[in-house]
Amino acid sequence: MREWSEELTALFGPGIREEVLAAAVAHGRGDALEAIDPGAVRPSVDLLRTVLEHAGGLPEARLAALRPLVRRLVDELSRELATRLRPALTGISVPRPSRRPGGGLDLHRTIRANLATARPAAPSTGSGTATGTGTEPGRMVIVPERPVFRTRAKQASDWRMILVVDVSGSMESSTVWAALTASILAGVPSLSTHFVAFSTEVVDLTERVTDPLGLLLEVRIGGGTHIAAGLKYARELVTVPSRTLIAVVSDFEEGGPVGGLLAQTRALVDSGCHLLGCAALDDTGTARYSKAIASQLVAAGMPVAALSPLELARWVGEKVR
Missing domain, CATH: 3.40.50.410 (von Willebrand factor, type A domain)
Structure with a gap:
């Protein structure tokens, strides 16, 4: 197996070598498992399943040698799956909005809930000196008649x-x-x-x-x-x-x-x-x-x-x- 894997690398490169070794494992060549490079193999559920099938009957000494490969496959597959699942789970753990005071003010939802109260700001009656007490032209003011709070987690x-x-x-x-x-x-x-x-x-x-x-x-x-x-x-x-x-x-x-x-x-x-x-x-x-x-x-x-x-x-x- 060692000589075979070395010849595969020399003839086709490490990428093809890992593909062939993985296929050999899938066809029952359990001894090819230990020749697979965990860092170069392409993760797949089929390969992980096959490795686990063989690992079930191995003594602890040989199983320890396979753990880096299993960990690499599990980590990569978990990362890919989490990327797909995260949007579906987003917002589950976010505190829900509430009308009851208690948590912090949810500014974004408060603004949306009170857009009907928006009106132009009244001009200031200040002296208009360089200290800048006047109101900018066109500025809008929202009166938060219905504040929205975040519930405590x-x-x-x-x-x-x-x-x-x-x-x-x-x-x-x-x-x-x-x-x-x-x-x-x-x-x-x-x-x-x-x-x-x-x-x-x-x-x-x-x-x-x-x-x-x-x-x-x-x-x-x-x-x-x-x-x-x-x-x-x-x-x-x-x-x-x-x-x-x-x-x-x-x-x-x-x-x-x-x-x-x-x-x-x-x-x-x-x-x-x-x-x-x-x-x-x-x-x-x-x-x-x-x-x-x-x-x-x-x-x-x-x-x-x-x-x-x-x-x-x-x-x-x-x-x-």
Whole structure:
């Protein structure tokens, strides 16, 4: 592998070398991983997913050698995703305007709210000497009859976001996107973001949500699908249902009784939680999920759609504002 990578560099340059090595990894050549230069490789979700697949079965000594590559891929992909998501989340944590005194005066909104009071300023009756007591010709004055104040920011998070993520087999790409998206949502001050992974078991990885690298290395892909168990655990995290968002990322191929899944869904909806089902996406971005079960979830009160991370962020922004 070392000789092969050196020949690739000599013949085609380092850029092509990294592309070929990445393709070799994707086709099962795990030994090519350690030959990839983290600083030169082109980040992609496919490469990150492949690296994580191989990393899962490696001893800690070899895994440590791969961490710089995984960190580079995660950092670059998170930066690119955050650039796309930030406009959808802008304004969520900004204090809302209020007519009640208490916070600072919101000058911009006060001016807009009082434009009807604008009138020419009355000329000064001063002496008009060089001290400049007169009013400039054409100057307008706005009388703030309706001042607008900024509300004081709350110390506690206003909303709770619970991502319930299916990590059963064939969910690799969706899991990567979910982890990256969760880390970005965790940076929004008005959201308390939780990450709950489930297959046949449920694992709460919320303590890793601000560290996408640690989160992805902690997730173990495989096993069956028990969405009802994931939702049941999410119910235990709910304190204020009307200010709780729950997004389920899954192919909705429920392995347990569908009746149990529908019962958990109805209980959350009836309590006042805001639910959204995010269909799994394959490598080409095409939605891949059980339409039969999804239609039953929709009837139970959970909308289901094939959403990109940007569309999920928009949904969060619309609910929280």
